[in-house]
Amino acid sequence: xxxxxxxxxxxxxxxxxxxxxxxxxxxxxxxxxxxxxxxxxxxxxxxxxxxxxxxxxxxxxxxxxxxxxxxxxxxxxxxxxxxxxxxxxxxxxxxxxxxxxxxxxxxxxxxxxxxxxxxxxxxxxxxxxxxxxxxxxxxxxxxxxxxxxxxxxxxxxxxxxxxxxxxxxxxxxxxxxxxxxxxxxxxxxxxxxxxxxxxxxxxxxxxxxxxxxxxxxxx
Ligand code: 2AM
Numbered sequence: 209x210x211x212x213x214x215x216x217x218x219x220x221x222x223x224x225x226x227x228x229x230x231x232x233x234x235x236x237x238x239x240x241x242x243x244x245x246x247x248x249x250x251x252x253x254x255x256x257x258x259x260x261x262x263x264x265x266x267x268x269x270x271x272x273x274x275x276x277x278x279x280x281x282x283x284x285x286x287x288x289x290x291x292x293x294x295x296x297x298x299x300x301x302x303x304x305x306x307x308x309x310x311x312x313x314x315x316x317x318x319x320x321x322x323x324x325x326x327x328x329x330x331x332x333x334x335x336x337x338x339x340x341x342x343x344x345x346x347x348x349x350x351x352x353x354x355x356x357x358x359x360x361x362x363x364x365x366x367x368x369x370x371x372x373x374x375x376x377x378x379x380x381x382x383x384x385x386x387x388x389x390x391x392x393x394x395x396x397x398x399x400x401x402x403x404x405x406x407x408x409x410x411x412x413x414x415x416x417x418x419x420x421x422x423x424x425x426x427x
Pocket of ligand 1: 218219279280282283359360369370371372373
């Protein structure tokens with residue numbers, strides 16, 4: 209009997225399955241280690257609050273890491289966020305719930321605030337993506353749908369993880385503006401670009417595939 213109201217989670221998203229999660233944490237550590245030791249990075253540390261040429265341990269700097277690596281689709285705060293009930297009721301969301309999806313990562317990035325991975329969504333996955341996801345955090349700009357899709361890998365002290373998607377949109381905004389990035393060479397087998405204000409992005413030589421489950425987090 210449907211006596212009880214459905215519970216709306218803290219957020220909906222794709223949750224990376226255990227084996228791929230372990231591999232992704234390793235990839236992330238390797239990236240942060242290599243970037244921290246990368247000469248051009250060491251020469252540009254001011255945005256991180258350090259003197260240039262200092263050795264910055266990025267693993268420590270991004271010491272806050274999520275318990276479960278995931279790509280948030282909709283933050284609901286148990287229903288307090290506007291539109292969360294409507295989102296939960298959507299046909300695509302109900303149908304996709306607890307189903308397996310393969311996500312594709314195309315890039316890894318760091319800023320003085322966050323470390324994250326860019327997620328490229330398929331058409332099917334976009335059916336679970338809220339229409340206003342980009343507008344919600346950057347109302348003044350126009351982005352292709354799904355631009356904010358990401359996995360938070362770590363955040364600096366005092367930084368909330370919601371910042372990772374905002375930082376990613378900042379990269380995309382600079383890409384859209386054109387010419388705002390500098391090719392700094394190769395690390396982890398891919399090209400690494402420097403944008404501005406301590407923003408670095410590694411284009412992955414091959415897309416990383418991740419097995420995930422679409423679900424809600426209720427903790
Ligand atoms: P993330 O998706 O960038 O990692 C719980 O707070 C989860 O919801 C986190 O994973 C967080 O960031 C995500 N999230 C997305 N939008 C949010 C918002 N507007 N406020 C708080 N958390 C948000």
